[in-house]
Amino acid sequence: MNALGEFLRTCRSGLTPAEVGLDDPDGAPRRVRGLRREEVARLAGVSVDYYTRLEQGRHSTPSDAVVRSLARALRMDDAASAHLADLARPGRARPGGVQPVQRVRPAMQQLLASMTDHPVLILGRRTDVLASNALATALLTDWRRLPARERNYTRWVLLDPVARERFVQWSLVAADAVGTLRLDAGRHPDDPALNELVGELTIKSPEFRAAWGDHRVHERTHGTKRLTHPEVGPITLHFEALTLPGDPDQTMFVYGTDPGSSSADNLRLLSLWAGQHPDTTAARDLEGPAPRSSGSELSG
Known part of the structure; x- marks a missing residue:
């Protein structure tokens, strides 16, 4: 599969000449939406033949300078630019095969448990859920009740x-979750557990099939989520994503509300509810790796 060529084709198909500052020579409606290959080549400062070979998979290792030029030409954001670099230089990605089970350090587990006012999740490779404090469990779901191979945020x-x-x-x-998974696929192109997950979601979810086919990538750094919880009602949460020291494939998501808002009141009610239902939110120890080809261990 020519992942680099597919990504380039998808990016140029989503742009018009006007969006990249080009004049359409004939002004007539185009039969196919998007930029032509020769237009992308001109914007990137490469020959049409060279760019065509990139899309067709006949040349798969462009230089860093060419990658940067293509990213600028196709108006890529930071996440898409990073994904392009991963696809263009697969040798930089970590080798495939069975990877060790990801685990959250005990000190980090203790930190999560102490954060009683904020929902906190730690996600690993392929958006596997590695840890969840009691409030995050009450807010979303009790990951420990799921079979080990199903403890995955995108799948959920x-x-x-x-x-x-x-x-x-x-x-x-x-759509954002699928975009994050696509970003991970570029970084770990030969991860058998990720390929298994993508295959399962392709079969079971038409929404996944459509989003995966769009080749959109998304990096969650911060943002806002609106939820409705059956016990307390609507909650609007802001989140920050923090890459954990020592393992760049582990990201901690910390959620909070605006002080004095109804969401803050409802989150406080949810915390009280969680305290009254410890069987629903309390952590339980898990032993052994998940049964996927490469798994995760949930804690917190």
């Missing part, structure tokens, strides 16, 4: 009916 969002009920803007949340 797309396949669990509870997620559709929780997120007010479910379609946007789902």
